[in-house]
Amino acid sequence: MIENTKWTGQEAACPIAPVVDIVFSRWTTPILWALHQHGRLRFVELERRVATITPKVLTQRLRQLERDGLVLRTYHPEVPPRVEYEITELGRSLAPVFATLTEWGAAHLHEVERARRDHDDAREPLDQRTYARRS
Amino acid sequence: MIENTKWTGQEAACPIAPVVDIVFSRWTTPILWALHQHGRLRFVELERRVATITPKVLTQRLRQLERDGLVLRTYHPEVPPRVEYEITELGRSLAPVFATLTEWGAAHLHEVERARRDHDDAREPLDQRTYARRS
DNA sequence: CTGTATCCAACGGGATACTG
DNA sequence: CAGTATCCCGTTGGATACAG
Numbered sequence: 001m002i003e004n005t006k007w008t009g010q011e012a013a014c015p016i017a018p019v020v021d022i023v024f025s026r027w028t029t030p031i032l033w034a035l036h037q038h039g040r041l042r043f044v045e046l047e048r049r050v051a052t053i054t055p056k057v058l059t060q061r062l063r064q065l066e067r068d069g070l071v072l073r074t075y076h077p078e079v080p081p082r083v084e085y086e087i088t089e090l091g092r093s094l095a096p097v098f099a100t101l102t103e104w105g106a107a108h109l110h111e112v113e114r115a116r117r118d119h120d121d122a123r124e125p126l127d128q129r130t131y132a133r134r135s
Numbered sequence: 136m137i138e139n140t141k142w143t144g145q146e147a148a149c150p151i152a153p154v155v156d157i158v159f160s161r162w163t164t165p166i167l168w169a170l171h172q173h174g175r176l177r178f179v180e181l182e183r184r185v186a187t188i189t190p191k192v193l194t195q196r197l198r199q200l201e202r203d204g205l206v207l208r209t210y211h212p213e214v215p216p217r218v219e220y221e222i223t224e225l226g227r228s229l230a231p232v233f234a235t236l237t238e239w240g241a242a243h244l245h246e247v248e249r250a251r252r253d254h255d256d257a258r259e260p261l262d263q264r265t266y267a268r269r270s
Numbered sequence: 271c272t273g274t275a276t277c278c279a280a281c282g283g284g285a286t287a288c289t290g
Numbered sequence: 291c292a293g294t295a296t297c298c299c300g301t302t303g304g305a306t307a308c309a310g
Contacts, residue, residue, distance in 0.1 A: 013184060014165040016233060019240040022247055024159040026302085030149040043272055049148060054304060059273060069250025075265040080271040081310080090246050093239065098151060100235040104228065105154040111225050112157055115204025130210040132290085132294055161282080178292050192283060194293060215291040216290080267274060267310080 022068055023094060027053060027061045032094065035071060035087040043083050070094075157203055158229060162188060162196045167229065170206060170222040178218050205229075 023029070027050070034049040035041060041049070047058055062085060065071035070091035076082040158164070162185070169184040170176060176184070182193055197220060200206035205226035211217040 013186065014168040016168070016236045016240060017164060018244060019236050020159055020164050023236075024155055029155050030152060033149040033151070051148065055273065056275090056305095057303060060303090067251055067254045068247050069254075070247075075272095077265075078271095079310095081273090083272060090243060090250070093243055097232075097235050097239050100232050101151045101154050101158075104232050105151060108225060108228055109153060112203050112205075115225070116202055119202045119204075130212075132292090189284060190293065191285095191295090195283090210292095213291095214290095216293090218292060267272090 022070075023097065025061075025064070027057060028065060031058075031061055031065065032070065032087065032091060033098070035085060035091070036095070036098070040084050040086040043085070046085060065091075157205075158232065160196075160199070162192065163200060163205075166193075166196055166200065167205065167222060167226060168233070170220060170226070171230070171233070175219050175221040178220070181220060200226075 023032075030050050030053075031046065034046060038045075038049075043055075043058070046062075047053065047055060050058065053061075062071060062073065066073050070088055072086050072088050074084045074086070076084070158167075165185050165188075166181065169181060173180075173184075178190075178193070181197075182188065182190060185193065188196075197206060197208065201208050205223055207221050207223050209219045209221070211219070
């Protein structure tokens with residue numbers, strides 16, 4: 001069950017690897033963000049806010065987040081059934097991480113975009129010999 | 136070529152999604168970390184430090200990082216050829232992000248591990264009816 | 271509504287061999 | 291050394307359809 005892509009002996013080489021695995025595995029960021037914004041959401045509400053996710057995958061990721069203690073699932077035995085998801089205190093403790101990320105994006109995202117344009121424009125010139133040619 | 140998994144209209148819903156795509160796509164973290172620690176590394180040195188990565192994948196990720204302006208590649212036309220990779224100023228600007236991540240890990244990683252143990256131990260009890268049974 | 275079960279396609283990535 | 295070229299397999303995730 002996923003079970004951490006083997007960072008065996010890699011934690012020492014890259015101490016943040018375990019954290020990245022937990023917080024930035026696919027779909028977790030938009031899910032946590034949605035739950036961070038609105039305090040408590042039902043399954044369909046989450047489905048709408050994440051928009052492109054399918055119910056199967058949403059379930060998988062929610063189970064993972066629940067297991068990691070970042071999200072709390074509350075089941076209401078009614079008809080029709082109602083389930084609510086909310087971010088936990090541990091999940092909220094990620095706020096500084098997200099804040100730093102937001103700040104970096106605001107300050108440097110345009111630099112990345114410019115680097116990409118420069119790189120893509122600069123391809124084809126004569127210095128291409130430092131790379132092997134494709135095709 | 137990867138070309139950002141469509142966050143079309145998703146940036147608004149999750150503003151940090153683009154940043155996550157750039158910084159936390161697979162393998163980029165250990166690579167950036169290695170280059171952050173030691174200022175300048177050759178291909179094989181990187182290969183050794185990341186350890187479990189194959190040359191093909193390492194090349195792919197380095198190209199991506201170079202295109203995003205996070206890593207600088209320097210080709211020395213010698214025999215045998217020598218190529219050096221180093222982190223750019225833009226790459227170094229990620230330091231606060233990594234620092235926040237490190238702090239969070241130090242403070243809360245054990246909580247995640249405890250949550251996992253609790254969750255795994257608690258499965259099988261009677262409340263399993265809130266989930267569908269498998270098999 | 272809140273999921274689960276199946277089938278399937280796409281892609282990342284490993285193994286291996288080879289080039290300049 | 292610094293990659294590239296193939297082949298190929300496992301996992302992720304989309305599309306349906308269906309259940310409690």
